[in-house]
Amino acid sequence: MSSNTKLDTDVVKASATALGRIMDxxxxxxxxxxxxxxxxxxxxxxxxxxxxxxxxxxxxxxxxQLKTALDEMDRALTKIATEIQSIDDGAAAKINAVVADLRTRVRDDLAALSQV
Structure with a gap:
């Protein structure tokens, strides 16, 4: 069984901000x-x-108490969205680095084969 979970971090951050503003x-x-x-x-x-x-x-x-709770939700949701975005960005950077390394190796291997 596979799972497809998607999270729009911008929407979560916007929702967090809206929650935090309710009791402004x-x-x-x-x-x-x-x-x-x-x-x-x-x-x-x-x-x-x-x-x-x-x-x-x-x-x-x-x-x-409601203001405090909503402010805490704002901070918590923003932190969660930021951390998930950071994890995704970090994973994407690592994958891009692996793909770039693989391209370099394939290019080098093809160049070496053409010289043989």
């Missing part, structure tokens, strides 16, 4: 990061403040 604009979370005014000094207002603050901080934390 964090301005939607700026207002959530600031301290909000308190609702009041009575018990129910204090409880509601605590709940709202907890949810607000949770949303901001999730946004930060």
């Amino acid at each position: 604009d964090m301005s939607a979370f700026t207002a959530l990061r600031a301290d909000w005014p308190k609702l009041g000094n009575f018990d129910l207002a204090t409880q509601l403040d605590a709940i709202v603050d907890d949810r607000r901080r949770g949303v901001v934390a999730h946004a930060d």
